[in-house]
Amino acid sequence: MATLSQPEPPATKSGSQTIQIEDVHKYYELGETRVHALRGVTVSIRQGEFVAIMGASGSGKSTFMNILGCLDKPSSGRYLLDGVAVSDLSKKELAAIRNRKIGFVFQGFNLLSRTTALENVELPTLYARVSKEEGRKRAEEALHLVGLGDRMLHFPSQLSGGQQQRVAIARALVNRPTILLADEPTGNLDSRTSVEIMEVFQKLNDDSLTIVLVTHEPDVAQFARRGIHFRDGKIRRDETVTSRPRAAEVLKNMPALED
Numbered sequence: 001m002a003t004l005s006q007p008e009p010p011a012t013k014s015g016s017q018t019i020q021i022e023d024v025h026k027y028y029e030l031g032e033t034r035v036h037a038l039r040g041v042t043v044s045i046r047q048g049e050f051v052a053i054m055g056a057s058g059s060g061k062s063t064f065m066n067i068l069g070c071l072d073k074p075s076s077g078r079y080l081l082d083g084v085a086v087s088d089l090s091k092k093e094l095a096a097i098r099n100r101k102i103g104f105v106f107q108g109f110n111l112l113s114r115t116t117a118l119e120n121v122e123l124p125t126l127y128a129r130v131s132k133e134e135g136r137k138r139a140e141e142a143l144h145l146v147g148l149g150d151r152m153l154h155f156p157s158q159l160s161g162g163q164q165q166r167v168a169i170a171r172a173l174v175n176r177p178t179i180l181l182a183d184e185p186t187g188n189l190d191s192r193t194s195v196e197i198m199e200v201f202q203k204l205n206d207d208s209l210t211i212v213l214v215t216h217e218p219d220v221a222q223f224a225r226r227g228i229h230f231r232d233g234k235i236r237r238d239e240t241v242t243s244r245p246r247a248a249e250v251l252k253n254m255p256a257l258e259d
């Protein structure tokens with residue numbers, strides 16, 4: 001029959017919904033006062049998405065990211081990561097998931113100053129179940145991926161801000177996470193260098209890495225595929241980025257930095 005030979009629609013595997021957040025609330029208790037940082041957040045993020053999280057200071061962005069990254073638990077509501085209910089896990093199990101699935105990049109690059117780029121990137125492999133040789137090989141690969149193949153033996157002080165952030169990205173990738181979380185990764189960088197970092201993110205996302213990025217800057221957010229806006233602990237807007245520029249193209253029309 002004709003209908004039988006028609007291609008099947010893409011299967012929606014249960015695992016394809018990487019992140020499922022359901023009515024999540026987060027309270028911080030501070031002495032007598034209680035801060036209600038997230039007020040009922042519901043959102044799904046699928047494998048391979050590239051999401052920019054925006055919103056005013058104090059709107060709950062970092063709180064949300066800490067929950068996504070299993071650094072903190074919701075006060076109520078559910079978080080399913082690849083179908084697993086994170087709230088049911090022990091601290092040890094959370095740490096294991098974090099090491100295996102999630103890479104973090106922060107505004108401050110948090111590199112160890114007395115060790116080379118290569119050693120900085122290698123560090124997380126020491127806590128993963130890989131041999132020393134394999135760890136070194138992965139670290140070299142990650143540095144090549146972010147365009148720092150020729151800077152592996154430099155110390156952080158011998159690198160520009162953008163290069164240091166790329167080392168931090170390589171470090172976040174070295175254990176081959178499926179999700180990259182970045183909280184204001186371009187906050188300390190000039191505008192050209194920020195676009196260079198977004199070029200790296202777009203390339204990684206092209207290779208199907210899921211990326212969730214917090215930024216205050218619309219110029220940075222435009223490179224993502226989806227924008228989620230927080231206000232007062234809630235998602236107020238969730239939209240697809242329609243005319244997404246390629247960072248590599250934008251860079252061609254930006255003046256190079258003078259030495």
Ligand SMILES: Nc1ncnc2c1ncn2[C@@H]1O[C@H](COP(=O)(O)OP(=O)(O)OP(=O)(O)O)[C@@H](O)[C@H]1O
Nearest residue numbers: 028029030035037056057058059060061062063064
């Ligand atoms: N550890 C904490 N203890 C108590 N209150 C906290 C804690 N962390 C955050 N908050 C409060 O929760 C609310 C949300 O903070 P959060 O850090 O998530 O905001 P944000 O959107 O990341 O802001 P910014 O853009 O300034 O980084 C704020 O009112 C903040 O003061």
Ligand SMILES: [Mg+2]
Nearest residue numbers: 061062063183
């Ligand atoms: Mg924050």
